[in-house]
Amino acid sequence: MSRHSRKLTARERQVYLRLLARTKACRGRLILAVVFGAMFGGSIFGIFAAARGGMARIFGGTATQLNQVANDWVGRWYAGGLHHDGLVTVLVLGLLLFFVLLRGVGYFFSKYLIEWVAQTVVLGLRNEVFGRILRLPMLYFTGSRTGELMSRTLNDTQLIERGITEVICDLVQEPFVLLAAAVALCLTDLRLAVFSLVLFPICIVPIRIFGNRVRRNARAGQERMADLASLQQGVVSGAAIVKAFGTEAREQARFERLSYDFFRRQIKITAAKAAISPLIETLSAAGACAILVYARRTALDLPSLMVFLGALFFMYAPVKKLSRVVLFIQQSSAAAERIFAILDTPDTVFDQPGAGELRGPIGEIRYADVTFAYSPGGPAVLNGIDLAARTGELIALVGSSGSGKTTLVNLLPRFFDPTRGRVLIDGRDLRKFTLESLRRHVGLVTQETFLFNDTVFRNIAYGDPDATRAQVEAAAKKAHAHEFILAMPKGYDTVIAERGLLLSGGQRQRLAIARALLRNPPILILDEATSALDTESERAVQAALNDAMQGRTVFAIAHRLSTIRRADQILVLDGGRIAERGRHEELLARGSIYGRLYRLQFENQAPAAPLPP
Ligand code: ADP
DSSP: OOTTOSSOOHHHHHHHHHHHHTTGGGHHHHHHHHHHHHHHHHHHHHHHHHHHHHHHHHHOOSOOHHHHHHHHHHHHHOOOOTTHHHHHHHHHHHHHHHHHHHHHHHHHHHHHHHHHHHHHHHHHHHHHHHHHHHHSOGGGOSHHHHHHHHHIIIIIHHHHHHHHHHHHHHHHHHHHHHHHHHHHHHHHOHHHHHHHHHHHHHHHHHHHHHHHHHHHHHHHHHHHHHHHHHHHHHHHHTHHHHHHHTOHHHHHHHHHHHHHHHHHHHHHHHHHHHHHHHHHHHHHHHHHHHHHHHHHHHTOOHHHHHHHHHHHHHHHHHHHHHHHHHHHHHHHHHHHHHHHHHHTOOOSSOOOTTOBOOOSOOOOEEEEEEEEESSTTSOEEEEEEEEEEOTTOEEEEEOSTTSSHHHHHHTTTTSSOOSEEEEEETTEEGGGBOHHHHHHTEEEEOSSOOOOSSBHHHHHGGGOTTOOHHHHHHHHHHTTOHHHHHTSTTGGGOBTTSTTOOOOHHHHHHHHHHHHHHTOOSEEEEEOOOSOOOHHHHHHHHHHHHHHHTTSEEEEEOOOHHHHHHOSEEEEEETTEEEEEEOHHHHHHHOHHHHHHHIIIIIOOOOOOOOOO
């Protein structure tokens, strides 16, 4: 279905209904909005009656019912006689103003209430989506999707808001306007009304046809223009190829063909556009002539004629607005579909029924024949991983980029679960523990240190808002950050993102280490940064890490020589498998992959040689 189709698909209807279902909580307000919408539309009827009455009094014409009622009223309350006629006119014109005011009040409150409902729906959606994003599986947060997530929460909710407001507003107000105008037409002159109501749609048809023609050609014209641009760009950047193959004439012909097509479209658009207003004018003039002829034959008086034309005029806006409704529904249901897709994302990692608290101390951590694929049926990123880490051991993971190191350690805080096999702590599957208690035991220091726009204190205390000053300082000392923090303008109360305060990469890392240490986790995951730190920073971070590792079981994606040398086990990953394991000296003696990696990373800065398969 094209974006411009006029009919709603079943899917669009379904999504939009789901969206509308969210207005249920505001049902009272919606009903009120309909009442005010009826007031807005219905008052037109009063306006016409009073206008016709007023004109009849001023210009002369058959007395209308409204005028007679006004006459009786004035007669009942005022017997002065002399000013009787003037008072009746004032009363009739007063009624006209009253109905106009009534229409305004109806408009104001129906609009206000509907906007209120729409904003409430969007408020709920926005908060729900944010909450959902917080709980989305880690798999969601890969680079390409982050921007999309941002746009969904912000832009799509905006589209939805417009979809709800415009659609409900139009549906609540315009049918009443249409109805009141139609009734006014019929009451003024039934025969003429039927005649016009048949002709009115027929007049719209040619306007529609020309309108569609403009739209269609404009779209095709845009495509042609894009083709022209890409052809021109190709010729410019591929100038050498064109010349070498001598294809100038062919390119010229292609360009001229596209160019001419664009020209033809533009001319068609101009013709259709220029035809529309004369067409409308001629049609309306013809209609007016027909009505005038009819008025002469049936002795229709001027006030009635004016009201009749006014009512016809008032019917135009509702017809136009109601015909837009489908488009708005289509736009907002497309946005709503994307939003609902987030809300409907199933939890892949969650507390299993009967999950228990993980309580320290932590003994052995074991990966038993763990296989993992990011998508069902996708390539296995980890394959048959077996490993055991005893309390206090340092496990270093090395391997080329993409070999699966990050994936392996991310299984530990259960960012995702193994596709096959199990990860165990003291013989119990991780899935047997509550997520909260498991993650409390795992500290994580990633390569990209993310700092919040907040004070140093609160950045370190991020995982534990109740942390005392003493606890935060202790963590900072362990992370070798205390001294440089004290040297900052306001010490621990310095706001990090403040302009002009730039932390070095090494300082940022040490803050991240302090943050991870604050909760004193028995398990620590380190993704060591290799990014160019100067030697001094490097040394400070290394010292901080060495201290941080004390008394914990550590999984380190290791780039630092000191970490690797000291490691109790070095696991060399290759294509998702553990290719080699052992201590530094053992592996070096054995040669093969580790030896190559080691020399590659630490001894010379020579261009990378391919790893053996
Ligand atoms: P390393 O940490 O050793 O560089 P990773 O564990 O990051 O390796 O990646 C291992 C493999 O898994 C790579 O081929 C990578 O492209 C793929 N991968 C990583 N994250 C995702 C993800 N979120 N979705 C799909 N594939 C991923």
